[in-house]
Amino acid sequence: MYKIxxxxxxxxxxxxxxAGFTVYDAQSGREALTALKKAKGExxxxxxxxxxxxxxxxxxxxxxxxxxxxxxVTLPDMDSGYGTAxxxxxxxxxxxxxxxxxx
Amino acid sequence: xxxIKVNPTRMELKKLKARLVTARRGHKLLKDxxxxxxxxxxxxxREAKALREHLCRQLGSVYSSFASAAAxxxxxxxxxxxMLPGVQGELSVTQKNIMSVYVPQFQYHAAxxxxxxxxxxxxxxTSSALxxxxxxxxxxxxxxxxxAQLEKTATLLCDEIxxxxxxxNALEYIMIPQxxxxxxxxxxxxxENERGAQTRLMKVKDMMIRAQIEARRTExxxxx
Numbered sequence: 001m002y003k004i005x006x007x008x009x010x011x012x013x014x015x016x017x018x019a020g021f022t023v024y025d026a027q028s029g030r031e032a033l034t035a036l037k038k039a040k041g042e043x044x045x046x047x048x049x050x051x052x053x054x055x056x057x058x059x060x061x062x063x064x065x066x067x068x069x070x071x072x073v074t075l076p077d078m079d080s081g082y083g084t085a086x087x088x089x090x091x092x093x094x095x096x097x098x099x100x101x102x103x
Numbered sequence: 104x105x106x107i108k109v110n111p112t113r114m115e116l117k118k119l120k121a122r123l124v125t126a127r128r129g130h131k132l133l134k135d136x137x138x139x140x141x142x143x144x145x146x147x148x149r150e151a152k153a154l155r156e157h158l159c160r161q162l163g164s165v166y167s168s169f170a171s172a173a174a175x176x177x178x179x180x181x182x183x184x185x186m187l188p189g190v191q192g193e194l195s196v197t198q199k200n201i202m203s204v205y206v207p208q209f210q211y212h213a214a215x216x217x218x219x220x221x222x223x224x225x226x227x228x229t230s231s232a233l234x235x236x237x238x239x240x241x242x243x244x245x246x247x248x249x250x251a252q253l254e255k256t257a258t259l260l261c262d263e264i265x266x267x268x269x270x271x272n273a274l275e276y277i278m279i280p281q282x283x284x285x286x287x288x289x290x291x292x293x294x295e296n297e298r299g300a301q302t303r304l305m306k307v308k309d310m311m312i313r314a315q316i317e318a319r320r321t322e323x324x325x326x327x
Contacts, residue, residue, distance in 0.1 A: 002194045004248070014181065015169045018237040019244045020188040020213070045196050046209065046251040066262070068198065068205050071255035076158040077166065083155055083254075087148060090257055094144055094264040100152060 002045035007035045008075070012050060021048075029056030036060070040070055048075045051082035107285050111292035119289065123282040130274040137267045140202050144260040151253035158246055165239045172233035184229050190214070190241045194248070204263045206256040211248040213241065 006016040010025040017023045022044065024035035032053040039047050047070050054061060054074045061072050074083035088101040109115045173181060193212045198205045 002196055004192065004194055011173055012166070014185055015165060015236045015240050017185040018188055018190070019240045020190050020192040021244075045194055045207065046248060048247070048251070065255075065258050068207055068259070069196065071207060071251045073251045073254050076155050076162050076250070078159055078163040084152070087151060087155070087254070087257065090261040091148055094141065094261040100145070100148055
């Protein structure tokens with residue numbers, strides 16, 4: 001059976017512990033990277049990461065995302081719009097122009 | 104465009120023609136693959152976009168109630184309260200093949216832990232905002248897993264579409280025109296050789312006939 005991990009500052013992601021997710025505390029990009037590697041070794045199939053940390057280690061996430069597992073996903077939040085921007089970029093890369101997010 | 108260098112022989116022509124046929128068939132197949140991948144990708148992205156927007160709204164209130172709970176409660180007590188999850192989620196993963204791209208399919212079953220009756224902590228020393236946050240997160244967990252699946256699928260399909268498009272373009276604009284130019288070059292060279300040989304033969308025949316006429320004329324002159 002696989003685990004679901006959440007990486008982020010402890011005070012932001014602790015609530016996910018109640019849903020049975022494994023919480024990895026990371027305050028900086030470097031700590032997030034260490035947590036990411038640790039989580040990958042611990043059979044995590046899904047890894048949620050806060051938008052701010054995901055922005056810091058974008059290149060590393062892109063490299064790890066080439067494998068089928070784990071699925072590294074930015075936690076949805078109201079302020080940053082980072083996850084939506086990532087999706088938008090994927091559409092631009094695949095289609096050549098943004099045809100879904102244009103508003 | 105760099106042309107391919109080949110010897111102008113019938114053997115090479117035959118080989119080149121066969122490669123052209125294969126390249127055309129491959130181009131058609133890859134083009135179909137690209138179109139189908141694109142269709143699936145756009146469906147996935149549309150769904151992911153809607154789900155992310157929905158979850159952004161839902162989790163926004165979770166974060167605020169969690170923050171107010173964190174402000175009211177002692178951090179150690181908070182950790183202690185959340186240590187034992189009230190919900191036991193079971194995640195299993197299978198793989199699905201979309202046009203030879205393997206994407207994960209997550210099956211998530213959230214079951215409330217029987218001995219705790221939902222929340223993993225006693226209500227006596229915790230804030231009500233925490234209860235609210237925990238309840239909403241548990242409710243959103245299935246959708247969070249679905250979002251992970253959709254976004255992972257989108258990323259994998261995006262990479263494959265990029266690769267396939269490069270291949271289609273390479274075949275369409277480089278390989279196929281090169282093969283066509285090669286076939287044309289060889290067939291023209293062969294035709295030219297054939298014409299050269301024909302002319303040579305006619306010339307030789309002409310010379311032979313002239314020599315015969317000459318020989319007969321001298322014979323006749325000797326007789327006379």
